[in-house]
Amino acid sequence: MTTERDDATLVRTAAGRGLAGQLAFETLVDRHQQWLVRLLTHLLGSRSDAEDVAQDAFVRAFLAIEECGDGARFRGWLRVMARRLAFNNRRDAKTRARYEEGGAALTPERVESAASSLEGREMLVQVLSELSYPYREIMVLRFVEEMPLGDIAELLEIGESAAKMRLQRARGEFQRLYEKRGGDGPNARRT
Amino acid sequence: MAQTQDALESDWIHAVFSVLREEAVAIAADFGDRVKHQIDQVAATQDIRPPSTMALFTAVALETSNMAASLLPGALAPDDHDDHDEKD
Numbered sequence: 001m002t003t004e005r006d007d008a009t010l011v012r013t014a015a016g017r018g019l020a021g022q023l024a025f026e027t028l029v030d031r032h033q034q035w036l037v038r039l040l041t042h043l044l045g046s047r048s049d050a051e052d053v054a055q056d057a058f059v060r061a062f063l064a065i066e067e068c069g070d071g072a073r074f075r076g077w078l079r080v081m082a083r084r085l086a087f088n089n090r091r092d093a094k095t096r097a098r099y100e101e102g103g104a105a106l107t108p109e110r111v112e113s114a115a116s117s118l119e120g121r122e123m124l125v126q127v128l129s130e131l132s133y134p135y136r137e138i139m140v141l142r143f144v145e146e147m148p149l150g151d152i153a154e155l156l157e158i159g160e161s162a163a164k165m166r167l168q169r170a171r172g173e174f175q176r177l178y179e180k181r182g183g184d185g186p187n188a189r190r191t
Numbered sequence: 192m193a194q195t196q197d198a199l200e201s202d203w204i205h206a207v208f209s210v211l212r213e214e215a216v217a218i219a220a221d222f223g224d225r226v227k228h229q230i231d232q233v234a235a236t237q238d239i240r241p242p243s244t245m246a247l248f249t250a251v252a253l254e255t256s257n258m259a260a261s262l263l264p265g266a267l268a269p270d271d272h273d274d275h276d277e278k279d
Contacts, residue, residue: 022234026227033223038216051222058226059233121210143208171204178207186203 007031011071014062025062032075033058035145036082042140043086044093045129053089057082080155083137090133127177135170142167 013024033054040050061068061078068077128136141147141155153163179185219225233239 017239022230022239025230029226029230030223033218033226034215037218037222038214041216042211047216047218050216051219055222055226055229059229062230063233063237063239121214124207124210139204139208143204144211146212171201174204183207 007074008071011065011068011074014065015068021065022062025065028061028074029058032078035075036078039079039140039145040082040086042125042128042144043083043133043137044090045125049089049093053082053085057085060085076151076155083155087133123178123181123183127174127181127183130177131170131173134166135173138163138167139170139174 007028010024010028014021014028036054036057037047037050040053041047044050044053057078060081068074128139131139138152138156141152142149147155149163149167150160152167153160156163156166158166175185
């Protein structure tokens with residue numbers, strides 16, 4: 001709660017511009033870089049891409065800080081911006097990959113081979129990367145960021161029932177792939 | 192029953208994802224500095240504030256080194272410049 005209040009103060013100061021505003025924003029960068037890069041790393045599957053997008057998001061946020069409104073919601077505001085940039089980055093990467101012969105994109109056969117010996121965290125990351133982007137996105141927002149469904153719907157700019165349905169399907173697909181890779185599903189853990 | 196299964200799957204997925212929730216991502220050591228440097232540049236060029244002392248110092252140093260390089264032997268085209276000087 002204190003953090004939120006501090007964010008509000010920092011955002012107000014940053015919106016006032018000048019050197020004090022810049023320094024206030026730099027404090028926001030220090031405070032929010034960890035979760036932002038983590039979120040983007042899971043969305044994009046690459047820490048390097050995540051850092052590039054996070055950097056872009058911070059710069060855009062700095063330029064538009066007056067539009068943040070309630071500074072206590074800076075994190076959510078930054079997340080919206082980063083999510084859009086991540087989507088664009090992924091789309092651009094996909095376009096690039098189409099033109100790059102023998103790129104790093106994994107074919108189903110290579111995925112099969114690469115995942116066969118994975119365990120724990122690596123398998124989780126692998127399965128996440130195999131999900132379609134909308135499914136991966138909603139799984140990360142719900143189970144890594146632990147966002148409530150209503151907030152997810154707002155972020156994704158869809159209705160809450162649509163978000164619920166997408167999450168349900170994403171969970172099903174995740175579970176199917178996870179078990180296919182040899183991971184223990186919910187029923188295995190119960191026994 | 193359906194709800195029980197749903198809750199079970201939810202608990203299971205929460206448990207599976209706990210490893211990602213709890214881990215700290217290793218960000219590049221200079222990430223924060225890179226962001227701040229870019230913000231510094233943007234702030235100066237967008238007239239959000241005057242350039243910082245460091246940015247000014249860097250600009251002056253760059254200009255000085257460019258001048259020094261231009262004064263090195265062979266850096267000028269003597270004939271052209273001599274002509275212009277004479278005409279002026």
